[in-house]
Amino acid sequence: MQIPQRSVDHGRRAIVVGSGPNGLTSAALLARAGWQVDVYERNAHPGGAAASAATLGPGTIVDLGAAGHPFGVASPVFRDLDLTSHGLEWVHAEVPMAHPLPHGEAAILHRDVETTAQGLGPDAGRWRSIHGHVTEHIDEHLENLLGPMLRVPPHPFRLARFGPVAAAPASWVANAAFSTEAARTLFLGSAAHAIVPLTMPFTGAFGMLFGALGMSRGWPVVRGGTGQLVKALLSVLHTHGGRVHLNHEVTNLAELPAADAIILNLTPAQVLRVTGTTDEAGSQLAHPTRRRLRGWRYGTAAYKVDFLLDGPIPWTNPAVAGAGTVHVVGGSQELIRAEA
Template sequence: MTGTEFDAVVVGTGPNGLTAAVTLARAGLRVAAYEAADTVGGGARTEWLTLPGFRHDPCSAVHPLGAGSPVLRGWPLHDHGLTWLDPDVALAHPFPDGSAAVLDRSVTRTAASLGADAEPYRRLVGPFLRDWDDLAADVLRAPLDGLPRHPLLLARFGLRAAQPVALLARRFGGPRARALLAGLGGHVMAPLTTPATGGVALLFALAAHRFSWPAPQGGSRRLSEALSGYLRVLGGKVFTGHLVASLDELPAARAYLLDVTPRALAALAGARLPDRYARRLRAYRPGPAVFKLDYALAGPVPWTAPECRRAGTVHVGPSYAEIDASLRAVHRGRAPEVPYLIAAQPSLADPTRAPAGQHVLWVYAHVPNGWTGDLTGPVEAQLERFAPGFRDLVLARAAAGPAEVARRNPNNLGGDIGNGRADGLRLLLRPVPVPVPYATPDPAVFLCSAATPPGPGVHGMCGYHAARTALRRVFGVDGGP
């Protein structure tokens, strides 16, 4: 032990920051976590954005990789108030004829919704259905940071995962499976011709078959509160309402782990980092933004497709071509005329989210970073296309363009919820292409945000790997799960 009050200090209490803090505390270290906001959570919060009684998630809402996280699954978060709620259907993807493809725990039901592409879908996911635990541990990490535990499994997965959705979609002859795959790949916010988008789509599909796509009961804040509660039980301290402008303001410690953007890392560390490295951090490019809408509704969304009325998540984009066009427009710096939408209906499975008989709806579309327009009209036109009468149910709405998204969470620069571009190799080699991206030239300073692999998503793995790196390099301990 040192003579300081804390062994390690974490800045930022999003899921990655809290996971890093818990990992350190589980290793017996004295840990403090600092948060600028009045509550913990980063992008995993729940607030009353519209009307009293309607609980909305300002950023993340549904967490397929949270329930399946190799680290979070092993911690007693249920003892601290976390309960995962599974919708009847993980994901539905509606079509203009009133039908829908589904992504369900059951591969059989999923395949049946794809018509003639049922068997090609089974061949795509079948080889990995029993291997989530081994596969997730090797995929959700920095690819150059040590050897994988299961190299043959990872190699088999990698042959598919390295492909863009555009290539992976050629396995299917019909439009339903191609649209479903495009919708899954669209979470990357990059053109469908981008390498590794197929891997993201496949990973989301496998997560659904193993864990569904659940949401925390009571909203995303429950996950953050469970992590912070567990940290406190382990002896960690949490300081909210404390904006850190420089590492010099913090208590002396042997390690500092920052759940911030690369630009913020450069600013906080200041002269502790070499000029060349700091310039690379400041040059780190944010990705596309989102235009987000939260609705208080008088009743459930009147989807034409019955499957959508039971789904926790709905992807709104009726064809591969339409989703591709929306993503390409954003990549070229334009807002899409017909946006691809990712929508969540948490109140279908969780009645605590809205007054009796009423509902919340969470939806966003992709727009260019820093875009200043209003996409409410096109978003609602797209919803009406598949849920006629939707506007009649709207009691209140809260619209958030890129500027508001960034105000809610400083890590969302220009409205980018992914903490950096994900096209090309930027999803795998971030923020700079080095084997151990969590470490910095200063041996006491580490980056633990989604700007490191495996990137965006509520899974805590960026924080976990950063903490493991600090434990090995600074404290000389392994600090396993």
Template sequence: MTVDAVVVGAGPNGLAAALTLAGAGLRVELYEAADTVGGGCRTAQLTLPGFQHDVCAAAHPMAMASPFFRAFDPAAHGVELLQPEVAYAHPLDGGRAGLAWRSLARTAAGLGADGPAWRTLFEPLVRRWTGLAALAGSDLRSLPADPLTALRLALRTAEQGSALRAVRWRDEPARALFAGVAAHAMRPPGSPATAAVGLVLGTLAHAVGWPVVRGGSQRLADALAAELVARGGVVHTGHRVHSLRELPPARAVLLDVAPPALAELAAGRLTDRYARALRAAPPGPAACKVDYALSGPVPWAAPGCELAGTLHLVGGRAEAVAAEREVRRGRHPAQPFVLVVQPGVVDPGRAPAGRHTLYAYAHVPHGSTLDLGEAVTAQVERFAPGFRDVVLARHVVPAAELGRHSPNCPGGSIGGGPLSLWHTALRPVPRPDPYRTPLPGVYLCSAATPPGPAVHGMCGVHAAHRALRQRFGIRPAALLADGGQLRPVG
């Protein structure tokens, strides 16, 4: 059978690209090196039998918010997105914590004197969250569909990304709560880039939540692959592609791979300048992943943390800034920023009855070979005295080895590159079209392209839209086909 398009890499972006192309009526083949689809969106028994751990992505605000997933509709495909009462929490020494409840009003009520300030910061964005999600998932080259929301985000980014933020916050729980969510940018909180990340993720916490997938993130990837097959696509797993020459002839090839991998796949065919730029693309900070099998729930000291799906463990805002600065300088903080997800608060089936899993990673310099299992354990113990007593097993993947589990994370880089405003917009190399390569019909669609990391699928959608226009003369009117008809989105 003739193939119209080939996709290499079955992470969320590769699957989204393949589905977008298949939704336009094209014949698509997808190649994945691992034995299962999903890339960073996979689940495996990493510690003990019966304990299911997410390999990379665990909490999924963008799976509720992105235009691609809203069109796909995970629930209609049997995927349950379970909502913790507290989207994220930031425990502090002394048994206090900032809690970001699903309810904006409840969050504000719990922040005392800072409650009104939190509410006025987020409420206008929460009211128009679809416009914010469209902006966050855009190719960063198009005019915003909701200019008013874009302006509101810009003004709040300018405030929280400068010394003006000190005017808004009076007490440490609110300061730390925002700094923790901003640190998802893997940069010291306080810059425009970290402020924008904090505002987007904070808004989604109150608008759509930070859900986990019942049974593990693999369920979401499997549903995407099943839909692709239902639309006539062919999925090849356990098939590593070493060169573009191995692929069947096709009018479009989309690559959900890291920039250096693109240079290798197209070795000898790219311009020297472009190939050098791909190999020199800055990788960004990295993570050391730690998974735990637990005999019971984590004994958090601060009330409310036992309800949180995600927690940021680093102490107050000043400590978060200091830890991220150390990583940026290529050093390992004595007390690193640790992100944990406890899926058992809503999905007890991840572990045998009465037992729990805990997902964690620490921010580290790119390529770090250190096993931070003990440092991460100590950071959890700091805010949950007695944690060591419930640990049954621990599985650690240093940053330097993370690429073996997900090749798109070379050296442990989980962001596809630095998350500054400049690098996000111009990743992987400065070009008017970041998806189109110098090779006719070959496109890059990984998180190394805008809008960057997270399980949203939009890198794949944008690359597929360009392929549809440029290679097939199809104007993309939708993300997916439904019943043979293109379903408009947005």
């Protein structure tokens, strides 16, 4: 996204509907730029699923919807907002990710390309070739990929280097580029975070990017739980005069005060509901936009189960114990089938 300039512009008003991390980030940026910002949230707490609670008993901290935060720690916007000065602290494990394999073997994603490659035997060179450039220039790649789709990318040369492998299905890249199960599972395990079948085009991009994030910025968690990330965003928002209205469900945009900009941090179905779904003149969305929103098909959800352990997990390979994220799924073909 394009970050608003910090010059104060009194009189401009923005309304944000939904206080998930994206909505709060937009609100914080606009408030810092001098806008009057109001956020409306139907629940009793802000943040949506970016919340933490003691669901496993007193003294426990359980993230309700989050896992690791590779995009969070590398986010250009979070860095620009200086969330660490508002209480946010990232916590890194010894290694970002591990993938146990049969017979006590394991594939390990380290915090740098070279150490990771050295553990992949004959696939070391191919691993460096695919990930080296992206990892070395991760900030420029993120600026290319996280901005608006319809624009000239700020770093076109970097994007061109990203392209060939990125356009291919992750399953094809894994089988064509690598000869070992360790390299295949590391690549596919990163790509699986796209939460779409690994046989789909462009899932190779997720494999490259998620792996590169781990080898450059890591896959950390938030100290104190992901709810602390929301608190940091709220701190920025409140510092610059923004307001959050909890227990306030917006059922139609017509009920909102006049504003220069309205930002909807909602799902397609919710957007249709608050804007009106008919072709009547009073509807707030153009017909082509409504048609696209009606055609949206939700994919398979990610399911989360939390366990309270009474001791360390006795991994067959002790190197797995140092990983913040462990993919327990078997080999590469099992992973492809599981994500189909």
